[in-house]
Each structure stands twice: as C-alpha cells, then as structure tokens.
Amino acid sequence: MAAITLEKLTKRFGPDTCVVDEVTLQIEDGEFLVLVGPSGCGKTTLLRMIAGLEAPSSGDVFIGDRRVTKMPPGKRDVAMVFQDYALFPQMSVRRNMGFGLTLRKTPKADVARRVDEVADVLELSPLLERKPSELSGGQRQRVAMGRAMVREPEVFLMDEPLSNLDAKLRVQMRAELASLRQRLKRTTVYVTHDQVEAMTLGDRVVVLRDGLIQQVDTPQRMFRRPANVFVAAFMGSPAMNLAEAVVLDGGVSLAGVEIPLAQGSAVRALEGRNVIVGIRPTDLRTASSNGSRSDCAVLRIMPEVIEDLGSEIHVRFAARADAVDGADLGGDDLTERARRQFTACLDPNTRVTTGTPLDLLIAPGDVHYFDPESGERI
Ligand code: ATP
Numbered sequence: 554m555a556a557i558t559l560e561k562l563t564k565r566f567g568p569d570t571c572v573v574d575e576v577t578l579q580i581e582d583g584e585f586l587v588l589v590g591p592s593g594c595g596k597t598t599l600l601r602m603i604a605g606l607e608a609p610s611s612g613d614v615f616i617g618d619r620r621v622t623k624m625p626p627g628k629r630d631v632a633m634v635f636q637d638y639a640l641f642p643q644m645s646v647r648r649n650m651g652f653g654l655t656l657r658k659t660p661k662a663d664v665a666r667r668v669d670e671v672a673d674v675l676e677l678s679p680l681l682e683r684k685p686s687e688l689s690g691g692q693r694q695r696v697a698m699g700r701a702m703v704r705e706p707e708v709f710l711m712d713e714p715l716s717n718l719d720a721k722l723r724v725q726m727r728a729e730l731a732s733l734r735q736r737l738k739r740t741t742v743y744v745t746h747d748q749v750e751a752m753t754l755g756d757r758v759v760v761l762r763d764g765l766i767q768q769v770d771t772p773q774r775m776f777r778r779p780a781n782v783f784v785a786a787f788m789g790s791p792a793m794n795l796a797e798a799v800v801l802d803g804g805v806s807l808a809g810v811e812i813p814l815a816q817g818s819a820v821r822a823l824e825g826r827n828v829i830v831g832i833r834p835t836d837l838r839t840a841s842s843n844g845s846r847s848d849c850a851v852l853r854i855m856p857e858v859i860e861d862l863g864s865e866i867h868v869r870f871a872a873r874a875d876a877v878d879g880a881d882l883g884g885d886d887l888t889e890r891a892r893r894q895f896t897a898c899l900d901p902n903t904r905v906t907t908g909t910p911l912d913l914l915i916a917p918g919d920v921h922y923f924d925p926e927s928g929e930r931i
Contacts, residue, residue: 555617555707555740556582557603562612564598572598574764583738587755589745595764596744597712603742604633604710616708631708632701636716638693640685646696647681653704671702691722709741715750730754748788760784782829782928785921791834794895796872797925798830805830808872812850813917819931820922828931831921837897837913849914856907866899
C-alpha cells in the first residue's frame with residue numbers, strides 16, 4: 554500500500570491550454586479518493602499522469618516515497634481500470650485476468666491460484682473459460698476489476714468504470730464496489746462525473762473545474778459546507794437553489810422574504826450589499842413537515858412544474874431576485890440555470906397543484922451564503 558503525493562502537477566496542451574493547473578494533493582495510504590467535475594475539467598488527464606500514461610508539463614508525482622514522475626507505467630505498480638474495460642476479445646476471462654502476472658513471468662500455477670482467488674471474490678468463477686463477448690456489461694466490468702486486483706498493485710486508478718452500464722446495473726455495481734472497497738482498503742483514485750458515486754464511494758472527494766481544485770473534503774462536508782458557488786451548484790441533485798439577495802439589518806431579503814441571520818454570522822457585516830443565497834431543495838419544507846418552528850422565514854411560492862417521483866415531489870417555481878442582477882456566478886450553464894428557477898423536494902404526501910400558492914419554510918441555519926464577486930463561501 555502507498556500514499557500518492559501530487560506536487561504542482563500541471564498539464565498543458567500547447568501554450569494556451571492548461572488542462573491541469575498546479576494540482577497539489579496528498580492521497581492517504583488506503584484512501585478511496587474520488588475526482589469529480591464537469592466534462593473537460595481535466596479529471597482523466599490528472600489520472601493518466603498518475604498512471605504514467607501522460608507526461609506532466611511540470612510538477613511531480615510520488616507513490617509512497619518514490620518519485621515516479623518520469624517512470625513508465627509498468628514500473629509504477631498501479632493498475633488502471635478504464636471506462637471501456639479494454640479486455641482482450643480473443644482471450645478467455647481467465648487469461649484476461651492473469652495477463653498482468655503472465656507478462657511478469659509469474660509461474661503458471663501461481664497465476665492460476667491468484668486468478669481463482671480473485672474470481673471467487675468477484676463471483677466470476679463459473680465464467681472463467683468464457684470470452685468477453687459472451688459476458689454481460691456488468692460481468693465484463695467485473696473482469697476488468699479482477700484483472701486489476703489479480704496484480705495486487707499498490708494503487709488502483711479507475712476512470713469512470715461504471716459509465717457504460719445501464720442504470721440498474723450501475724446501482725448494483727456501485728454497491729459491489731463499495732463493499733469491495735471496504736474489504737481491499739487499497740489506495741484508489743476514482744474518476745467520475747456521477748456525484749452519487751462520489752458521495753457514496755469516496756473517503757474524500759476532489760471537485761475540479763478547469764484544471765483547478767475547488768475543494769477537497771469528505772462527501773458530507775462537501776455537501777453541507779461547499780467552499781464556493783461552483784461546488785454548491787455541482788454537488789447535489791436537484792442542484793442547490795442560488796439567487797442574489799440584499800443584506801438588511803439582521804436578515805437577508807430574498808424574493809420579498811426576509812431570512813433572519815444567525816447571531817455572529819459574517820453576513821451581518823455586509824448590510825446593504827448583495828450576497829448569493831443558496832438553499833438546497835431538500836431544505837425547503839412545508840409548514841406541516843417542519844413542525845411549528847418560529848425562526849423560519851415563510852416563502853410563498855407559485856408552483857409551476859410538479860414532478861411526482863413517488864418517493865418525493867419536486868416542485869419548480871420562479872424565485873424573483875431582490876438584488877441587482879449583476880453577480881458573476883461563473884457563467885456556467887449549471888449555475889445560470891440554477892438561479893433562474895428554484896426547486897423544492899417535498900414529502901410525497903404534500904398536497905400541491907400548479908397555480909395554487911404554497912408556503913415553504915426556510916430555516917436560517919440551512920441557508921448558505923456566498924460572495925457575489927469571488928463566489929467564495931461567506
Ligand atoms: P470527461 O468527463 O469528458 O471525460 P475530463 O474531465 O476527464 O472530461 P480530460 O479528458 O482530462 O477531461 O480533458 C481535459 C481537457 O483537455 C479537455 O478540454 C480536452 O479537450 C483536453 N485534452 C485532452 N487530451 C488532449 C490532447 N491530447 N490534446 C489537446 N487537448 C487535450
């Protein structure tokens with residue numbers, strides 16, 4: 554087992570394109586670290602630099618105390634699981650899984666024993682003589698995992714290993730990965746754009762944007778205390794509701810409603826200025842589901858779209874911003890979309906119809922505040 558250290562790791566494609574920008578990160582021994590971010594933010598490039606498949610423009614990669622920056626992939630003791638599994642079609646499952654060891658001239662009996670052990674863990678034993686074309690997507694995915702595990706590498710690197718599976722299989726494989734992760738306790742870097750995978754698999758999560766780290770944190774802290782507007786809008790589904798609001802004396806005015814500020818809140822010092830207010834859809838509650846809390850602000854909404862998912866109801870409505878609409882939220886589709894329309898996730902028993910006003914409660918402690926210029930959390 555080994556820790557991974559990245560020091561100012563940078564990748565440029567040409568003089569103007571910096572896709573990974575001075576990333577410095579310590580991945581602990583045995584940690585499962587998830588890299589997330591929108592398409593093109595540099596996740597795969599970062600992973601490929603750790604694997605040795607891409608040469609950094611500058612900076613360093615250490616595995617344990619070895620500086621591996623210039624070392625070829627085969628010498629790094631990492632195993633990579635790709636999105637497309639990259640199995641050899643002409644080889645049986647057994648030969649695919651044992652390939653890495655055979656290459657290293659491991660005695661045949663040892664290869665067979667190790668493949669049998671791993672096949673047992675992954676429930677692949679009955680399939681060992683089949684070819685990849687005779688397997689389902691989920692089984693192929695397990696063979697790809699098995700091939701990585703057979704080698705007992707110090708480090709696992711996984712690039713969206715579940716992305717080619719259909720929704721149901723994906724959920725099943727995610728659960729299998731989670732249990733495997735508990736048992737193996739190997740240092741793993743896992744790339745995904747699926748935040749459910751990030752939330753459920755990661756010991757810690759790294760959110761990347763344009764090659765820059767936005768936040769490194771446990772999934773829970775990332776969700777509860779996003780460091781900036783970008784992370785706030787990216788983590789969580791449906792996305793956090795974001796809107797500009799004006800700070801008043803002891804409160805913040807949002808869509809004509811005053812949300813009280815907690816004692817000691819740093820926002821109190823910003824009276825007369827604009828802030829960005831963030832409220833998770835699950836933190837907008839109806840009066841009945843929230844008991845009789847008196848400290849809540851009441852937001853009267855006009856439901857525009859109602860989606861009944863069975864387990865919860867999503868209600869969309871327009872939230873008129875009170876502030877001058879001048880804040881730069883980063884210009885992403887994500888944040889732009891999020892601030893035009895609000896969503897509330899309500900209890901499935903809520904009586905709600907389009908065009909009939911509904912009162913929603915906002916508890917002051919559930920509200921996030923961000924600086925409209927920098928986007929940073931206040
Ligand atoms: P996705 O989630 O879509 O896979 P990603 O976050 O993994 O995206 P990367 O594949 O790391 O992103 O790519 C980051 C950026 O670098 C993209 O804008 C991509 O177009 C660019 N890029 C990647 N490889 C090259 C290359 N060989 N030459 C030029 N640009 C490249």
